[in-house]
Amino acid sequence: MIMRKWLATASLWTGCMLAGCDGPQNYMQAGGPAAAKLASIGAFTLILFSLVSIVVLLLLLWVAVRRRGTLESHAPIDADGGQRWILVGGIAVPVAVLATVFVSSLQAMSHYPMSHQDGAAADIRVTGRQWWFNAEYLGHTVHGRVNSPTEIHIPVGRPVDIELVTRDVIHSFWIPKLHGKVDLVPGMTNRIRIRADEPGVFSGECGEFCGAQHANMRLQVVAQSAEEFDRWLRDQRANAREPQTSSQKIGQQVFMSAACALCHTVRGTPALGQVGPDLTHVASRGHIAGGMLPNNRGTLTAWVSHAQELKPGSRMPDLPGLTGEQLIALSDYLQSLE
Numbered sequence: 001m002i003m004r005k006w007l008a009t010a011s012l013w014t015g016c017m018l019a020g021c022d023g024p025q026n027y028m029q030a031g032g033p034a035a036a037k038l039a040s041i042g043a044f045t046l047i048l049f050s051l052v053s054i055v056v057l058l059l060l061l062w063v064a065v066r067r068r069g070t071l072e073s074h075a076p077i078d079a080d081g082g083q084r085w086i087l088v089g090g091i092a093v094p095v096a097v098l099a100t101v102f103v104s105s106l107q108a109m110s111h112y113p114m115s116h117q118d119g120a121a122a123d124i125r126v127t128g129r130q131w132w133f134n135a136e137y138l139g140h141t142v143h144g145r146v147n148s149p150t151e152i153h154i155p156v157g158r159p160v161d162i163e164l165v166t167r168d169v170i171h172s173f174w175i176p177k178l179h180g181k182v183d184l185v186p187g188m189t190n191r192i193r194i195r196a197d198e199p200g201v202f203s204g205e206c207g208e209f210c211g212a213q214h215a216n217m218r219l220q221v222v223a224q225s226a227e228e229f230d231r232w233l234r235d236q237r238a239n240a241r242e243p244q245t246s247s248q249k250i251g252q253q254v255f256m257s258a259a260c261a262l263c264h265t266v267r268g269t270p271a272l273g274q275v276g277p278d279l280t281h282v283a284s285r286g287h288i289a290g291g292m293l294p295n296n297r298g299t300l301t302a303w304v305s306h307a308q309e310l311k312p313g314s315r316m317p318d319l320p321g322l323t324g325e326q327l328i329a330l331s332d333y334l335q336s337l338e
């Protein structure tokens with residue numbers, strides 16, 4: 001009976017632990033060279049430390065089973081081998097194991113794809129803000145910078161240099177399948193180089209506690225073929241679409257006359273606010289609010305009227321003064337910004 005309970009508990013635990021081994025942010029399934037290097041160190045350390053644990057557990061078991069003598073008779077470190085155990089098992093082995101891990105980490109850090117090389121200009125500047133990431137495409141200034149909040153597009157197979165800065169507190173940029181964590185520190189500019197080997201979407205998140213909505217500070221890296229990437233960039237460089245329907249036109253007026261324009265930019269209009277995400281092409285993105293919500297009509301409308309209920313503490317206030325019609329028109333307008 002007891003045995004069966006144990007078995008049930010053990011299999012439940014094992015199941016839970018195995019289920020935790022996979023997921024969209026499994027760093028052991030590398031999507032590029034920098035992450036592959038980290039995954040190989042990860043596997044190496046896991047094996048090494050597991051071996052050490054097994055040896056220690058077996059020794060403990062041996063002591064428990066042997067049960068010889070009394071505690072007193074074992075207390076002093078005797079000359080016949082007691083000291084050797086401590087010297088070898090307590091000092092020599094740990095030093096050797098930790099030194100091996102240290103050297104392999106140093107090697108990985110100096111390895112090319114982990115870090116940005118030479119003084120070449122960065123392709124993208126990622127800015128951390130409470131609580132969303134902005135990606136700014138440097139060197140594409142035709143009508144003003146291309147900003148892509150919460151979604152970074154990169155061409156597949158090509159190294160992309162990223163500059164990391166923050167507007168407020170310390171954040172950490174982490175795309176587990178592409179790169180290790182790198183902090184965004186006030187007053188500093190950090191650089192990394194990422195490369196995705198296969199097309200796909202790689203999700204990531206802020207890796208450093210940065211306030212109330214830290215858990216809702218996520219982002220996605222979309223790796224696409226060179227042609228798709230160029231097309232995306234061309235679309236993003238264009239100014240915002242002009243409103244077409246009468247509802248979209250009313251929505252635009254509401255946007256410009258309500259507080260929205262003070263905090264948000266819609267390129268090609270007088271809205272030039274810098275507090276919130278750039279909305280020039282908001283409808284082209286998969287997620288809003290730092291990756292917390294999928295982007296669709298329902299979430300957009302809910303967000304615009306109840307940002308504080310959805311993401312308490314976020315830097316977007318509730319705007320309760322809007323009527324139902326104004327809200328519908330605003331959603332029509334926002335959804336037309338592809």
Ligand code: HEC
Pocket residue numbers: 130131132149150213255258259260261262263264275276277279282285287288289290291300303304311314315316317319330334
């Ligand atoms: C005081 C500044 C401020 C005002 C006013 C404001 N917003 Fe925002 N808005 C923000 C901030 C900051 C965020 C990002 C919040 C987060 O994700 O933590 C945001 C996010 C958004 C988003 C999601 C965009 C994305 O990519 O994540 C939309 C859409 C939006 N605001 C629309 C509006 C509209 C429409 C109005 C006017 C009715 C408005 N905002 C007024 C600051 C503001």
Ligand SMILES: [Cu+2]
Pocket residue numbers: 128170171172206207208209210214217
């Ligand atoms: Cu953060």
